[in-house]
Amino acid sequence: MKKFLALTVVLTLCGFFAPVTNAAMRYATIGTGGVTGVYYPTGGAISKMVNKKRSEYNLRVTVESTGGSVFNVNAIMAGDLEFGVIQSDRQYQAYNGKADWDGKPQTKLRAVFSIHPESVTIVAADESGIKTVDDMKGKIINIGNPGSGQRGNAMDLFAAAGIDVEKDITAEGLKAAESAGMLQDGRIDAFFYTVGHPNGSVKEAVAGARKVRFVEVPAKYVDALTSKFSYYAPSSIPVSMYKGVANEGDAATFGVKATFCTSSDVAEDIVYAVVKEVFDNFDAFKKLHPAYQVLTKESMLQGLSAPMHPGALKYYKEAGLMK
Numbered sequence: 001m002k003k004f005l006a007l008t009v010v011l012t013l014c015g016f017f018a019p020v021t022n023a024a025m026r027y028a029t030i031g032t033g034g035v036t037g038v039y040y041p042t043g044g045a046i047s048k049m050v051n052k053k054r055s056e057y058n059l060r061v062t063v064e065s066t067g068g069s070v071f072n073v074n075a076i077m078a079g080d081l082e083f084g085v086i087q088s089d090r091q092y093q094a095y096n097g098k099a100d101w102d103g104k105p106q107t108k109l110r111a112v113f114s115i116h117p118e119s120v121t122i123v124a125a126d127e128s129g130i131k132t133v134d135d136m137k138g139k140i141i142n143i144g145n146p147g148s149g150q151r152g153n154a155m156d157l158f159a160a161a162g163i164d165v166e167k168d169i170t171a172e173g174l175k176a177a178e179s180a181g182m183l184q185d186g187r188i189d190a191f192f193y194t195v196g197h198p199n200g201s202v203k204e205a206v207a208g209a210r211k212v213r214f215v216e217v218p219a220k221y222v223d224a225l226t227s228k229f230s231y232y233a234p235s236s237i238p239v240s241m242y243k244g245v246a247n248e249g250d251a252a253t254f255g256v257k258a259t260f261c262t263s264s265d266v267a268e269d270i271v272y273a274v275v276k277e278v279f280d281n282f283d284a285f286k287k288l289h290p291a292y293q294v295l296t297k298e299s300m301l302q303g304l305s306a307p308m309h310p311g312a313l314k315y316y317k318e319a320g321l322m323k
């Protein structure tokens, strides 16, 4: 017996009896967007916070560059991704069975928190003569790849402005990461990108030889869109963030919010761990991207339309952020 005890002590000291911390590591992947957007570094920022404690949580978070919001919703629902960054309008549409999910509500979609505001950003070559949305007829416009969030925003804006996408413009479906290069190469006149500011994609477009400008969305269209769809809000693009852009003042447009979502199939303690690390280290998190400057803990609980995941709810109640 004594010998057995001694052996047990030795083996335990050597880590032979695997303590909980040695249980199989769990992996969770965050779907983001193109590498030059804000979603990709956002996935990086969140994973960085959680991975500091990976042995404590037995959880390793990884990040994947994807086609954007619509792709992320579908991949989370298919169980291919545990988390995704998704535009607030897309979260609403998916959960309620609208737009890309017409008649097919994604009832397992769960909200975790909101992140930065995103503006429907239209970047045009200055020489194309596009100053406002009304100047877009007859032009080659990248409305975004089918998995992206911006594609639906472009369609909504065209509908509000009475522009027929089939007849009035030549629509391209390129990924956001390709847009700046295509604009600089003269292959497109303008591109849509629903994105936080500043971001690498717009910086790349502005830094090229071809002068660029942010296209204004007239107030009458912003009013029409915000009164028809509750998830849209007036917004503007701060030109001070992009040296060399042709606009003299901030460009008026409309926008949404980036949100962090998951599925009801993802374990409560995994979602809890992610929320806890972001919120407990909120000041450190905010420093990870300039688009987070405006964030408050309270603002991160607004703009969500799918039910809150129980793991997130548990944290918000503990932290006194929700009743």
Ligand code: GLU
Residues within 6 Å of the ligand: 032, 033, 034, 036, 037, 038, 039, 040, 067, 068, 069, 070, 086, 087, 118, 147, 148, 149, 150, 194, 195, 196
């Ligand atoms: N809002 C874009 C989308 O849903 C992505 C923006 C970004 O990557 O920052 O596709």
